[in-house]
Each structure stands twice: as structure tokens, then as C-alpha cells.
Amino acid sequence: MSESIFKENLFEGKKVFITGGATGMGLGFAKAFLEHGADVIIASRKEENLTKAAAEMNSQTGKTLHWKTMDVRNNETVEEVAKHIKDTWGHLDVLVNNAAGNFVTPAAAMSENAWRAVIDIVLDGTFRVSKACYPLLRKSEEGSSIVNIIANYAWGAAPFVAHSGAAKAGVLNLTRSLALEWSNDKIRVNAMCPGVVLTDNVKKNLMLDENVVKTFESNIPAGGITNTEKMAQQVLYLCSPAASVITGDMLIADGGEWLVANNFYQVGRNFFSE
Ligand code: NAP
DSSP states (O other): OOOOSSOTTTTTTOEEEEETTTSHHHHHHHHHHHHTTOEEEEEESOHHHHHHHHHHHHHHHSSOEEEEEOOTTOHHHHHHHHHHHHHHTSOOSEEEEOOOOOOOOOGGGOOHHHHHHHHIIIIIHHHHHHHHHHHHHTTOTTOEEEEEEOOTTSSSOOTTOHHHHHHHHHHHHHHHHHHHHTGGGTEEEEEEEEOOBOOHHHHHHTTOOHHHHHHHHHTOSSSSSBOHHHHHHHHHHHHSGGGTTOOSOEEEESTTHHHHOOHHHHHHHHHHOO
16 A cells, blocks of 8 residues: 555545556555555546556556546546446546646647637536536535646646646636535535646656756755655645535645746746747
């Protein structure tokens, strides 16, 4: 079991759904919930990633990681997964909106399609999945929790990742709107804002070579470059009874990076300057 400050049975029998949970942080969240007793389903587009994730979790935790294919841009597939969860479990206790796409590019060079794709996955996708899961979340006996994964450029500027910044800003606002609208249903809605985590896709899509990583690291006041396990602990906390009075909030777990630097600004300026 990974190192954890939480008791092993904290989520015993709880039903958890994580979008984009086959890779990177999403898979780390799935593992953490499995290790704390939850039943977990993940859903994303690539079946090969989903089956690989399930096999990995089975060998590492001895538990079954359930999965379904789903494209958050396609409402039909989202509704299918919600129906599958309803038919299998009848309700949900936790939804983590984690699926995302992102790449570094100057706004002036960004195509309409690129802009739309990221907004569609991150902002519209979070809305679609939350709405489809709402009837399941309100059936949770002890109250349920949504955690939306955002980024630390969501409330400031997002130079060179403007599509992702606009989408994550929308998700932050949606987090607060749903927290109010769904409070009577005992659904808490919060955002978790990770620091830099060197997941495979981040290394590939965000141009994180050795020098860029050094720049990022030098701009993190506390804790250095962080990792999936630490981010999973933040998500567990937000879904735990200890956070029962927290809703419409965001937990910034980036070591204070946002206070001192906008790393994408520096990286983008260096990379794209003529
Ligand atoms: P990742 O490994 O790329 O995970 C993203 C997942 O989203 C993938 O498993 C992908 O699976 C899924 N996905 C993409 N498009 C989808 C779609 N249309 N429908 C359904 N699923 C889709 O990324 P990560 O680095 O772990 O990031 C996880 C979350 O943390 C994201 O919300 C990201 O914005 C946020 N975040 C990351 C960092 C970081 O430094 N890593 C920092 C701040 C915030 P398929 O390809 O199978 O669809």
C-alpha cells in the first residue's frame, strides 16, 4: 500500500468514478481509493489504456478496477457510463472530474479546432459528466463529493496554454455554482489544484525537458516538484468526512508556485521567442 495518513478503510464500500483515470494522476487517484476500500470505476477513450490500468491495479492492490470507454465530448457515451453505474451500484459517493487535454502554443497560432477541443474536454466535459452523475450522487446515503481537477493558472493568466486556462477558469466557477445549487442534495463540490506532476503525457505535451523542469523546480517555494501520490492524498481529504464543511472551495497543492511565478509564461517566452 502507498504511504497514506488516512485509515485503510476510510472509503470502505464507497462508489467512486474517475474520468480519465487510466493514466497519470487519475490512475493514482484510483489506486488511492482502491487502497482505502472503495469500489472504483474509471472511464476514458482508449481501451488499451483502460485494460492496462485495470491489470496494473489488480497486481498492485489485488482489487478490481472497473472501467468503461467514454469520450467526455460525446454526451451519449457519458450517459451510457452513468447508466452502467446506476445499474451496477445504484448510486455514487465520489466523482472526480480529471480528464483533460492540453498543449503549449501561442494563442495567435492556435486553431479554432484546438481551442474548441480543449474547452470541450475540460469545461464542457466536466459539466456533462457532473450533470449525468447528479441523480446518482444525490442518492448517496451519507452525502457525496465532486472533486474537479483544475490548474494554478485558472484564476490568473494562462499564457501559452490559453485554451486550458479559459477552460479551467470555467471549471472553477462551475465548481462554486454547483456547490450552491446541489448543497440541498448533500453533494459537496470542490476543486483540487495540483502543482507540477511529471506524468508521461505532461512530459510529452508540455515540452518539459530537463531545463524546463529545472525552471519549474526553482519556482516552487515548498516541497519541490510534486507527485501523483501526494495529489491523491489531497483528493482523499476533500472527499473525506474531515472536509464535511468544505464546499465551493479549491485546494491549491502546488507548493506555493502560483504565488511567485507563472511557469508557462517563462517557458513559452523562452521557447517561442524569435
Ligand atoms: P493525463 O495522464 O494526460 O490524463 C488525462 C486523462 O484524460 C487521460 O487518461 C485521457 O485518457 C483522458 N482524456 C483525455 N481526453 C478525454 C476525453 N475526450 N474523454 C475522456 N477522457 C479523456 O494527465 P495528468 O497529467 O495526469 O493530468 C490529470 C489532471 O490534472 C488533468 O485535469 C490536468 O489538467 C490536471 N493537472 C495536471 C498537472 C500536471 O502537472 N500533470 C498540473 C495541473 C493540473 P484517454 O486518452 O484514454 O481518453
